Amino acid sequence: MDTTSIKNLFKLKSIPVETPQEEIISKTEIDLNGESAEESRKRTYHESGYRDSSRTSGNHSTLSICLDAVYSKFQNEEKEMVEKQKNLKESYFNEQKNRETEIKALTVSLETKEELLKNKNSEIEKHQNHIETLKAEIIDLPRNPEKYNVKATKGASAKFWIGAILLFPISLYLITFYISTSYSAFFKSFDAKSTVIQSVLDAQAFSKAWNAGPVEGAFVTLIPFVFLGLGFLIHMFGENKNWINYVKLGLLFVVTFIFDAILAYEIESKLYELNKTFNSPDFDLKIAFTRNQFWGIIFSGFIVYIIWGLVFDFVMKEHREKDKIKNEQEIKQKNVLFLLEKINFIKKEIEGIIENISTTKESIIKTRGRIEELQNIIDGVIIPTKDYKLYASEYVQGWITFIGEKIAVSKTEKQTMIDSCIDTYNTNLDAVGANSDNQNLVYLSSL
Incomplete structure (x- = not known):
């Protein structure tokens, strides 16, 4: 490069860039020379590197400081490029708008879920109150069935158990009585030593009948149940109150009375034969009707049988009343279980x-954090690091060009200086992130 060319080069580099008017003149010259703005910027960095290297004799330690200044200068230049910054930040603006829309949707969703949670808690409270009411009604139902529109007699449970308790000994009496009387009437042989009571009620009637044979045993064992069955029919005919059932009921009483009369007649006839003399007439109904033990046997069975039938009928009615209350209690208990x-x-x-609410709140917090990050990016300066690497390389090329052209040292020493400068350059690129995969860096503080 001759002296005239070098002078022209330094004359070009000495053009000030701080004055706007001179900057306009420079741009006009660039346009006249047919040079693009990017080519002009590259040339400017190259010339700055050459100039700064000439001032420091190509010292690589000074290069590190100069590259920091170059980076600061690059940041300021990028900050002043309003349109470029706007284009670089456009994606962040769009994301911020999307995030704000997302926040609104999440907020609406959160309010809906919180309202739903409130309604669900109110529903649980309502069901719990209903359960407490049902439990109280279950306890109170036997005492006040009419209060709950249950057509049952108050205190039915107590009456039922009293009747059932009475029914048990009466049943045992009838079983004992008819076993003894049927055995005495049909199978027993009387002797002169037997009293009336012993003749009617034989303590060993059951065992004696079975010892006499299975037919005798089965007869005296099963005959009490005939009378119990007749008593059951009294209850059945009494449930439906009409004249047919009343006729049937009257016939039952007649049949039972006749059967008891037959038993009494047979027993009385045997007792009569024991005490009969040659002058005594034959035993017949007329004689039987005049004997007290005849009527005593009849009424000892027949009256108790009627009592048993009436008590059984009463117990069954009370059981039906009790069932009404019990059924209503079961219905309420099922309602309690259903509500539980x-x-x-x-x-x-x-x-x-609750889990969805927690997730939604976390999403809102994260989204708001991202919006703040995006706002900081928008408020900051976006540095295109790949562009910086391009211009920094131009600067270092200018620096090394001076070393190669103007530093009068041995070739080996010159290469060592160049290698040190390249290392310093790479260190600077690593420091500012220009060697990373990121296209841009964001500086949150204005420069």
């Missing part, structure tokens, strides 16, 4: 809602 299951189901729904 419903509460458990709602609680599981609430767990899911």
Whole structure:
């Protein structure tokens, strides 16, 4: 390069860039020379590197400081490029708008879920109050059935148990009486030593009948149940009150009375034969009707049988009343269980809602954090690091060009200086992130 060319080069580099008017003149000259703005910028960095290297004799330690200044200068230049910054930040603006829309949607969703949670808790409280009411009604129902529109007699449970307790010994009496009387009437042989009571009520009638044979045993064992069955029919015919059932009921009483009369007649005839003399007439109904033990046997069975039938009828009616209350209690208890299951189901729904609310709140917090990050990016300066690497390389090329052209040292020493400068350059690129995969860096503070 001759002296004239070098002078022209330094004359070009000495053009000030701080004055706007001179900057306009420079741009006009560039346009006249047919040079693009990017080529002009590259040339400017190259010339600055050459000039700064000439001032420091190509010292690589000074190069590190100069590259920091170059980076600061590059940042200021990028900051002043309003349109470029706007284009670089456009994606962040769009993301911020999307995030704000997302926040609105998340907020609406959160409010809906919180309202749903409130409704679910109110529903549980309502069901729990209903359960407490049902439990109180279950306890109060036997005492006040009419209060709950149950057509049952108050205190039916107590009456039922009293009747059932009375029915048991009466049943045992009838079984004992008819076993003894039927055995005495049909199978027993009387002797002169037997009293009336011993003749009618034989303590060993059951065992004696079975010892006499299976037919005798089965007869005296089963005959009491005939009378119990007749007593059961009294209850059945009494449930439907009409004249046919009343006729049937009257016939039952007649049949039972006749059967008891037959037993009494047979026993009395045997007792009469024991005490009969040659002058005594034959035993017949006329004689039987005049004997007290005849009527005593009849009424000892027949009256008790009627009492048993009436008590049984009363117990069954009370049981029916008791069943009405019990059925109503069971219905209410089933309602309690249904409500408990419903509460458990709602609680599981609430767990899911709470989890969704927590997730939504976390999303809102993260989204708001991202919006703040985006705002900081928008407020900051976006540095295109790949562009910086391009211009920094121009600067270092200018620096090394001076070393190669103007430093009068041995070739080896010159190469060592160049290698040190390249290392310093790479260190600077690593420091500012220009060697990373990121296209841009964001500086949150204005420069």
